[in-house]
Amino acid sequence: MLKRGALLPYGRQSIDDDDIAAVTAQLRGDWLTQGPAVAQFEAALCEITGARFAVAVANGTAALHLAALAAGLGPGDVALVADVTFVATANAVRYAGATPVLVDVDADTSLVNLDQLERLANAHAPKAIFPVSLTGSVADLAAVQRIARASGAMVIEDAAHSLGATYSGAHRSASCAHSDMAILSFHPVKHLTTGEGGAITTNDAALYQKLCDLRTHGITKDPARLGQSEGPWYYEQQSLGFNYRITDIQCALGVSQARRFPGFLARRRAIASRYDAAFRGEAIGVRPLRVPGGCSSAYHLYVVSVVARDGESQSALAARRKALFLALRDRDIGPQVHYLPVHRQPDYVRNGLSAGEFSGADAYYAGCISLPMFPAMTDDDVDYVVAAVREALQE
Numbered sequence: 001m002l003k004r005g006a007l008l009p010y011g012r013q014s015i016d017d018d019d020i021a022a023v024t025a026q027l028r029g030d031w032l033t034q035g036p037a038v039a040q041f042e043a044a045l046c047e048i049t050g051a052r053f054a055v056a057v058a059n060g061t062a063a064l065h066l067a068a069l070a071a072g073l074g075p076g077d078v079a080l081v082a083d084v085t086f087v088a089t090a091n092a093v094r095y096a097g098a099t100p101v102l103v104d105v106d107a108d109t110s111l112v113n114l115d116q117l118e119r120l121a122n123a124h125a126p127k128a129i130f131p132v133s134l135t136g137s138v139a140d141l142a143a144v145q146r147i148a149r150a151s152g153a154m155v156i157e158d159a160a161h162s163l164g165a166t167y168s169g170a171h172r173s174a175s176c177a178h179s180d181m182a183i184l185s186f187h188p189v190k191h192l193t194t195g196e197g198g199a200i201t202t203n204d205a206a207l208y209q210k211l212c213d214l215r216t217h218g219i220t221k222d223p224a225r226l227g228q229s230e231g232p233w234y235y236e237q238q239s240l241g242f243n244y245r246i247t248d249i250q251c252a253l254g255v256s257q258a259r260r261f262p263g264f265l266a267r268r269r270a271i272a273s274r275y276d277a278a279f280r281g282e283a284i285g286v287r288p289l290r291v292p293g294g295c296s297s298a299y300h301l302y303v304v305s306v307v308a309r310d311g312e313s314q315s316a317l318a319a320r321r322k323a324l325f326l327a328l329r330d331r332d333i334g335p336q337v338h339y340l341p342v343h344r345q346p347d348y349v350r351n352g353l354s355a356g357e358f359s360g361a362d363a364y365y366a367g368c369i370s371l372p373m374f375p376a377m378t379d380d381d382v383d384y385v386v387a388a389v390r391e392a393l394q395e
């Protein structure tokens, strides 16, 4: 049996001496929070995504919560959410007091199924639609936007996996070319990290203002917006907001990581090409997830699907996926499964939020497995994973 000696995880941050120096300099400086590094990091995010505005916050879940509130979601409202995602996407709708209605995905891409999205938009008149750019691939967001406009909904792209991806030719994920807002996450396994961190991007000045207010308790010090002024100390809370601030320490790391981002993205794509060549070239029993035409994935994850045999039941397929998962663990690889569809989460079932037709999500989930994908992987690491998958499938 192949052995490597040290675990190769599915994802891992890449921190170098420049990153450490940037954080150290921040710690020696005047600002630990609410200083200039936050604006510098936001400017870097605007540059990467092409969006006009970025609002950096404490984590991606806070970004989703604020985007839901800025979209005006509240009790009595419905939002459509892709069923295969990290639970935070659907949870944010619930934090706002609204009801998430889950939408099936296409099994071969894991992205939202546009036919079902349109049917559910017609049936529910949603106030927002949350397409998820899962694994780093982006759905046809122009089509999502057309469906949303017909029902008066806002589009909020969950771009936690897709920083750097392009779709429909030249549009950038989180650019908001076909969405009202997009959210990002800077958790360590993501494309760039601040430890914990997140952001919302938008091209809409009014939404930007709302998001800035919501991030800091609904407080403003802007003289133009104050009802009165009693002196230089004076501020007002004009709406109910939160403390979802990110620190300058985190943003110093984010700025340094943003400089390295083009290299990270290029390396992820090179790793994906090497995997693709191995898995597409041979019928070894797994198939790479399909990237939609016109999309260049950012490859947060590299997912393969165990190929179902003729007439194989979903439970038999899931059992073979589990066997592959465990066999890779035995070979010092730490794969992962992204994700149990939201409609199968016990809390969603218990709260009556799991209704719908999810044949695509269930088929995707039964066979999917995320292989190691992070910039510091060497070509030898990739070849090791391919050899381990091949050996495991022959067991």
Ligand SMILES: Cc1ncc(COP(=O)(O)O)c(C=O)c1O
Pocket (backbone or CB within 6 Å): 059, 060, 061, 062, 085, 086, 088, 089, 132, 158, 160, 161, 184, 185, 186, 187, 196, 197, 198
């Ligand atoms: C698709 C997706 N959306 C949202 C989030 C939430 O981000 P965070 O962990 O920064 O709160 C994640 C995090 O893993 C995610 O994968």
